[in-house]
Amino acid sequence: MSDIPLVPETAGLMAVPESHAGALSWVATVDHKRIGILYLIVAFFFFGVGGLEALLMRIQLARPNLHFLSPGAFDQLFTMHGTTMIFFFAMPVLTGAANYLVPLMIGSRDVAFPRLNAMTLWLLVFGGLLLYFSFLAGGAPDVGWFSYAPLSEKPFSTNLGVDYYAIGLLVAGIGSVLAAINLVVTILNLRAPGLSIRRLPLFVWMVMVTQIMILLALPALNVSLCMLLIDRLMHGHFFVPMAGGSALLWQHFFWSFGHPEVYIVILPAFGMISEVIPVFSRKPIYGYEFVAASTVAIGVLSFGVWAHHMFAVGLGHSFDIMFAIGSMLIAIPTGVKIFNWIATMWQGSIRFTTSMLFAVGFLLMFTIGGLSGVSLAIFPVDWQVTDTYYLVAHLHYVLFGGTVMAFFAGLYYWFPKVSGRMLSERLGQWHFWLTLVGMNMTFLDQHILGLLGMPRRVYTYPNLPDWATLNMISTIGAFVLAVAMLILLWNVAVSLRSGEPAGDNPWGAWTLEWATTSPPPPHNFELVPPVRSRRPLWDLQHPEDPDWKREHH
């Protein structure tokens, strides 16, 4: 029988001294749900800004030799597009989702350190403001999101853009590390009784691995940015070859952060997929242990493959071989996940809600990106296609086809929980199909452009055969994507106002967040259900066939 008291004693509980009405209450909030929503709003805002930056670049590149943007403006745009999308969209959108969902999914009342949580949000906001302030202070950074030395150093970059980049990212980076501490402590310490680590929902598991990776990787970036600032502002020369420093050292340091970073922005997305596919297939996730273990494998391996971003630098064949082995190996745990997701669908009873459509789209698009990644690990191929549009195609398939599509699957899945209303399925269909078509129009042809010799980070190009046509198709695709995103925005706005009321558990899902109202009360749960397996709500709904009676629980 359950050893949890069925009626909580409220007499000893302290009321949280926090108001819940008015705009100011949002600014001062320490409630993880509100902080999570604010993270998402900030992330969406920067997604829009980054998207606009992309559209401007695609206009300039639609035809050869256009003069829509000067080279200086274009260089600032591609730098800001990359920096914004990685640091101010992808990381915050996933951290925000984690912030909102993790306490609910583990049956806890809030995160371990609510005020620290609020601080990390505001560090993100101010980091972003600092970065963008550069436009008003003489020019945004224009040396690429990866800011290679010595181009990023004083002799070659004299305006303040790179300084704002470094300081803005430092501020946001400190926030990321603090948020990681918060989430790890929360997951380790605040789980409901019965919720052992082996029973964690996979989204929570993947968030945990990701946050540990952040703890290990972000400091590498933070330190590198400090060294860059010392070079630029205090006449240091860590990375200035003319003064005895090393340009390659910057690359090693940056990619030691940068490679784990790309797994940091995909693992929580994998977690969302791992929640969505089982629910809409009406089956448990196939191979839970293998999906969980492969996550740890990816986390560990991701720290050993950084120099696959440096295959063309001339490190020597031994180095190249070593990093190729690691990079090829990391494909295995990723492939294991894909197979497990497909096996979850297999012999299921699949409902194609918009959420599930995005999950299936993710499976196809991310696989393309993952496979082009394998081709890049095969470094003689990389010697030809790195730094070309082939690589731009690869990274957008894994980031847009991967992170963004998985996030949309999660958005349509959890929006009812967060807001109490369903998103429109009709608008969702439009959003999905336009995204799928737009994404492929924009990025599939970029593989070909790379294979025809077009390098990346160029503000224009010569009128070589087919370059103009392929670039034009890519530009049109970008505008199709923009329309799709506007439809999403419309869907969110309309549904918040008059969407169908959701109820506690509109999808018949099985994890703890669905055991409370939509939206949850400030304290999350009146009563946390007993947890004896990975699917506590399934156990409650199917007392004759609970998971804990089987071997796997």
Added chain:
Amino acid sequence: MQPSSPLNPDSPQAQAIAHLFVIVLIALAVIFVVVASLVLIASFRYRQRPGAALPRQNFGSTKVEIAWTIPPILLLVFLFVVTVQAMRRSDPWPGNRAPDLVITAHQWWWEAQYPAANVVVANEIHIPTDRAMLVRLQSADVIHDWWVPQLGRKMDAVPGHPNHFWIEADVPGTFLGTCAEYCGLEHAWMRIEVVAQPPAEFQSWLAAQQVIPPPPAGGDAAAGAKLFDQFTCINCHAIAGTPARAAIGPDLTHFASRETLASGRMPNTPENLARWLTDPQTIKPGVNMPDFHLTAEQVRLLVAYLETRR
């Protein structure tokens, strides 16, 4: 001209990579077809039918997990083996050999020296078709990257870290390339032209590069030579046979023999040269050569002079 594509190889090095690339593309395409088919079949075959019962709650099987993990591992082992083979063929170890060609990347042009022949050229590099030349690649400022897809791998030009690669062509022809590492404002127009010539033609080209064109006898060209000296052009550009010795901008000794101007920005014609001299910043904004505010007459004379530097 054939597309400047890695899949259009014209050297043994590029051929080795293309061969590998085709194997890899086929393997990956097969995997994608398998995965996509499974996804689509599952989507159609197992979509929810009205009144359907709850499906069997299948939690997984260790045997199945092992079964589908082994084939990818085996495939990767195979790919690794062919990778190392291609690595050796496309990028042979240079050993301690002295380079045949020293290429120095600048913002935003390429300097090339043939040390044995004491020849310095800019942007347009000639090679013979009968042998591989060892290139030493370095940078005068930031990181650049040499990439001529039909001839082989790309290689970064890193200040403080010289690199080596082989350059060779199976057939005569002009091969287009580009800088492939973002290096600042005019990265887009730091293009490369490699002209591969049969051995005899290459030798005569090299010999012609060793000849120093005499100073112009008189007329517009001589007046232009005087302006070249007067307008501080010699602060950046070298012309053999004159006091101009600086190596900040491209060497102009044989300027008129080159096919393109401003590192592949436009064809090298007197009209384009006039446009360039009138204001380089309108053609390649941000280039290190400033607008000298020359009058049309001064431009005309300078063009006349530079056209004699063949």
